[in-house]
């Protein structure tokens with residue numbers, strides 16, 4: 001087992017191992033008398049294990065089963081959770097456990113951040129995407145009709161437990177979507193991630209990755225978490241540096257919203273990162289080879305690299321992006337692998353690149 005420490009707020013450990021549920025349960029504060037477990041039906045087997053472990057600790061556990069996927073990141077689900085916390089008389093010392101994919105850890109974290117102005121949350125990610133990204137770093141939130149993740153709070157967890165064995169029940173498509181965020185980390189801060197993926201093409205196959213390739217998968221997960229931990233430890237509230245974790249997300253969030261969340265987050269990040277590379281090439285920061293590298297690596301793991309819908313509604317949605325300053329759109333662009341920065345981009349430049357790639 002490996003422990004990666006995030007130095008934000010009080011600091012917290014991220015446990016990475018085959019099965020680290022016990023380590024997470026050990027972090028339930030000793031004065032907590034109850035725990036709210038937020039977990040979708042897809043991870044019921046792990047939820048049962050957590051219930052047994054919590055019972056052994058003498059805490060009362062209530063489980064809330066949200067709708068699956070992005071549909072749970074809504075105000076009405078958050079309200080149901082607040083009502084449940086009130087009904088069960090949850091106090092400041094009690095905690096929430098978010099068990100599931102990134103949608104669940106975002107929701108559970110947001111409810112923990114807002115109940116009584118903030119109670120503890122333990123994050124137990126079960127999708128690859130949540131392991132390498134969503135459960136770590138303290139960004140929590142829900143969506144609104146105005147856009148994705150527009151309502152939320154920074155709320156660091158007490159601890160995060162990444163049990164690699166959880167991935168054995170994850171679908172092939174969800175697993176590949178998680179690789180989108182892993183590759184993003186490679187481009188912004190760790191070229192070894194890109195090398196590992198190129199050297200191990202079978203990594204795209206979740207069965208291979210969780211059996212024969214388990215050591216490589218574990219290294220990829222740990223490296224991606226290290227990237228996130230290093231950035232978040234320096235800039236928890238995204239005053240600058242943290243924006244690099246948003247590589248590919250300006251377009252990705254617009255595509256997710258426009259497609260009514262039928263495009264997976266990790267798939268949208270792959271499309272958005274390739275577009276960011278094309279934009280960087282048009283603006284003179286990257287070469288054609290760099291753009292090819294983006295297309296090849298994302299498509300090598302079965303991720304999409306382009307989007308066929310119209311650009312106008314996407315451009316409109318991009319103006320709700322949190323990196324926007326006033327009316328000025330900003331993109332995270334690369335000047336090379338491991339060289340990200342946040343750059344103001346005109347709508348004309350976006351339209352030109354979009355038109356060029358469809359020529």
Ligand SMILES: NC(=O)c1ccc[n+]([C@@H]2O[C@H](COP(=O)([O-])OP(=O)(O)OC[C@H]3O[C@@H](n4cnc5c(N)ncnc54)[C@H](O)[C@@H]3O)[C@@H](O)[C@H]2O)c1
Nearest residue numbers: 042069101102103104126127129133134139166169170265
């Ligand atoms: N807070 C952050 O820093 C951050 C970072 C990245 C992404 N996100 C958010 O995370 C969300 C995407 O996360 P996601 O891709 O995990 O989506 P998700 O939570 O919708 O999970 C994807 C699907 O996999 C299922 N699933 C999860 N674990 C499983 C398992 N072990 N076995 C079987 N099925 C399982 C889920 O029930 C769901 O159907 C988006 O809302 C995105 O905005 C947040």
Ligand SMILES: O=C(O)C(=O)C[C@@H](O)[C@H](O)[C@H](O)COP(=O)(O)O
Nearest residue numbers: 133137139148149242245246249322
């Ligand atoms: O942790 C961050 O910071 C990120 O930007 C990580 C992203 O992968 C993640 O999707 C995040 O939720 C996006 O945040 P947002 O502030 O653009 O909504």
Ligand SMILES: [Zn+2]
Nearest residue numbers: 133181265269
């Ligand atoms: Zn993301």
